[in-house]
Amino acid sequence: MRADRLVSLVLLLRQRGQLTATALSRELEVSTRTVLRDIEALSAAGVPVYAERGRRGGFALLPGFRTELTGLNHDEAVALLAAGSGRAEQVFGSALASAMRKVVDALPESHQVTATEVAQRFLVEPETDLLSRRAVAEEVSGAALAVVRRAVLAGHRLRIHYAATGQEPQWRTVDPIGLVTVRDRGYLLATRGGADRTYRLSRVLAAEELDEPAQRPSQVDLDRVWRERCAQFLSTDHITVLVRVHPARREELLGTALAVRAEEPDADGWLRLEVTYQDSWHAEWALWQLGLSAEALAPQSLRDALRNRAAAIAARYGPAGTT
Structure with a gap:
């Protein structure tokens, strides 16, 4: 693992130039003391890394130093860089960032800038969709x-x-x-x-x-x-709901469901779907958000719950002085 970290340290200095021990420790997810020990190890191994003193100082490599890594062609590098912009860090963690640095460094110098720029034209699984619903990523140790x-x-x-x-x-x-x-x-x-x-x-x-x-x-x-x-x-402890929905609200419906078991067009241009929810309360809440753009067809208990909720709301907002 230390060998991988040393390679990552060299690649960080090659691609970003001068970096402080604090910045390196943050990128490599180790202590600053470990970074300083790694710098000493690199120097002892003949890697031309030097320290720049002062408030804006840090560590850097002598210009022209290059590591020997297996090369990739331009299209392969673009594909990997674009894929790395997604959420694979949930499984690969900091290893993904390290791999991306190696991908860039493995390219010929003439392709490094263009591959990085081209990869910026692809976005894989962004945090927010067109409906402005932000996905909250889970914290993983x-x-x-x-x-x-x-x-x-x-x-x-x-x-x-x-x-x-x-x-x-x-x-x-x-x-x-x-x-x-x-x-x-x-x-x-x-x-x-x-x-x-x-x-x-x-x-x-x-x-x-x-x-x-x-x-x-x-x-x-x-x-x-x-x-x-x-x-x-x-199949365990969930509720399956048959629902009609206006096509314009389909994605919103799918965003609240656990799964879609079936889908087909209805006669009036709406869609008929069979979806699964966590429980009855989850189904009632999700369909209530869609208002008149959706109708629960089954089970009857869900239709009753939605009707009772609508009646209670109508009574609350009835003419002044009524209950």
């Missing part, structure tokens, strides 16, 4: 994520300190299968005592990689496993 990722790749068992909803954090020993990132959330797919388990990475407070091998198949179709986990999740 960088230290815990690094351990989880290492155990997944090495095929080792894992102990995680996990905070399940409504419970005190507990240590659990699991057999990791893979990591999945969906929009702004990351998940660890694992088994525990032979039973399937899915853990939110944002709720993993700490992690320990064990020496013993994980009990898991040598090959895995992670996409199939994820689909099966999703189907299992949606």
